[in-house]
Amino acid sequence: MSAKTLKNGPGAEDSRPVKLSCRNLWKVFGPGAEAFMAARGGDAAAADLEQAHLVGAVRRASIEVRQGEIFIVMGLSGSGKSTLVRCLSRLIEPTAGELAFDGKDLLKATEAELIDIRRHKMGMVFQHFALLPHLTVIENVAFPLLIQGVAKAGRETRAQAMIDLVGLKGRERRFPSELSGGQQQRVGIARSLAVEPEIWFLDEPFSALDPLIRREMQAELLRLQSVLRKTIVFITHDFDEAIRLADRIAIMKDGEIIQIGSPEELVMNPATGYVAEFTRDVNRAKVLSARALMAPQSPAAKTYRQIDASAKVTSFAADIVVSPKPFAVVDRNGGIIGEIAPQAVIDLLSGRSAAGEAA
Incomplete structure (x- = not known):
C-alpha cells in the first residue's frame, strides 16, 4: 500500500479514528461579527453579511480528518483555505461553530492549554520558511525543543535525527543563507517534526519552490509519510499536487467547502460545475x-x-x-x-x- 492510499479504498468507509473535526465553522471578519453571528444562531446568508459590511472568510465548514491521512484543502486564492487551517489550530479564532481535537472541544481550551497543544501536538510548515538566519541548521531544528525546555543534549539528539530523516546530514552547521530553497524547506519540515506532532499543518509549503524542486519535495513528503504516518492537513491551489499527495481533498470556493472526496471521486463524480472545471484538465x-x-x-x-x-x-x-x-x-x-x-x-x-x- 502506498503512503497515500486509503485503507478501505475510494468510496469505502474509513474506520480510522477522527483526529480533528469541525462542524459549521465560520470565520467572519468585521466589527461586531461575533454578535452578528450569535444573533443568527451561528449561520447567516451571504446577503446579510454583505449588508452588515462583514466578510465571511470561512462559511459553514464541516470536515473530519482521520488519523494518519493526508487531507488536502484546496481552492483558488481568496477561497478561504488558509483561513480555515488557521482556525483549525486556533491561530485565528473562529467566529462560530464547533472544533474538536481528539474528541475534545478545542474552542474551550484555555490559552495555556492551546500553547501546550501547539508545542507538543501540532506541527506547522508555511510557504515562507521563517528560519532564524543567525542560527545554524541544527539550532533551527532544535529551537522548538529549546522553547519546551528540553536539555541541550536531548534536543540536539532529536534535531540530528530529524536532519538525517529529511536528507540534510552533513549540513548541520550551515546557516540558512548557505542553503538552497529546497534545503531551507527541508529544515522547516525537520523543525516542525522535532516536537513529534500528532497533527501536521502544511500551508502551501512548496509553492515558492521551482517546479523540479517542488516535485522532489512532494516525493519527500510521501516518503516521510510512509515512515511516520502523520495526520496531515495540507493546503494547496495546485490540483496536480493535490492528486499526487491526497487521501481526500476538500475543494473550497468563497469560504465554503463545495465537495470532499478522494481524487478519484472528484474526477468521476464532481458535485458542481466548479469542481468539474477544477478537474477538467487533469491526467485521468x-x-x-x-x-x-x-x-x-x-x-x-x-x-x-x-x-x-x-x-x-x-x-x-x-x-x-x-x-x-x-x-x-x-x-x-x-x-x-x-x-x-x-x-x-x-x-x-x-x-x-x-x-x-x-x-
Whole structure:
C-alpha cells in the first residue's frame, strides 16, 4: 500500500479514528461579527453579511480528518483555505461553530492549554520558511525543543535525527543563507517534526519552490509519510499536487467547502460545475484506479494477469495496451472482482472515454 492510499479504498468507509473535526465553522471578519453571528444562531446568508459590511472568510465548514491521512484543502486564492487551517489550530479564532481535537472541544481550551497543544501536538510548515538566519541548521531544528525546555543534549539528539530523516546530514552547521530553497524547506519540515506532532499543518509549503524542486519535495513528503504516518492537513491551489499527495481533498470556493472526496471521486463524480472545471484538465490515468475502469469478470478472468483494484491506470497502462488479453482486477484479499480490457485503457488515454462510467 502506498503512503497515500486509503485503507478501505475510494468510496469505502474509513474506520480510522477522527483526529480533528469541525462542524459549521465560520470565520467572519468585521466589527461586531461575533454578535452578528450569535444573533443568527451561528449561520447567516451571504446577503446579510454583505449588508452588515462583514466578510465571511470561512462559511459553514464541516470536515473530519482521520488519523494518519493526508487531507488536502484546496481552492483558488481568496477561497478561504488558509483561513480555515488557521482556525483549525486556533491561530485565528473562529467566529462560530464547533472544533474538536481528539474528541475534545478545542474552542474551550484555555490559552495555556492551546500553547501546550501547539508545542507538543501540532506541527506547522508555511510557504515562507521563517528560519532564524543567525542560527545554524541544527539550532533551527532544535529551537522548538529549546522553547519546551528540553536539555541541550536531548534536543540536539532529536534535531540530528530529524536532519538525517529529511536528507540534510552533513549540513548541520550551515546557516540558512548557505542553503538552497529546497534545503531551507527541508529544515522547516525537520523543525516542525522535532516536537513529534500528532497533527501536521502544511500551508502551501512548496509553492515558492521551482517546479523540479517542488516535485522532489512532494516525493519527500510521501516518503516521510510512509515512515511516520502523520495526520496531515495540507493546503494547496495546485490540483496536480493535490492528486499526487491526497487521501481526500476538500475543494473550497468563497469560504465554503463545495465537495470532499478522494481524487478519484472528484474526477468521476464532481458535485458542481466548479469542481468539474477544477478537474477538467487533469491526467485521468494518474487519478483513476483499476476499479474505476473494470467491467464484470468473464469465466476466463482467472487465467488473466492480475492487478490490484487500487492500482492507478498509469502503473499498468504500458503493459495492458500491448496485451492480447484483459487484466483481472483483484481486491486486497486477492479475489477477482472484475476485469479491464486493453481498449478501455486506450480509450482513456486517448480521451475518447468518459472515465469511470463503466464502474
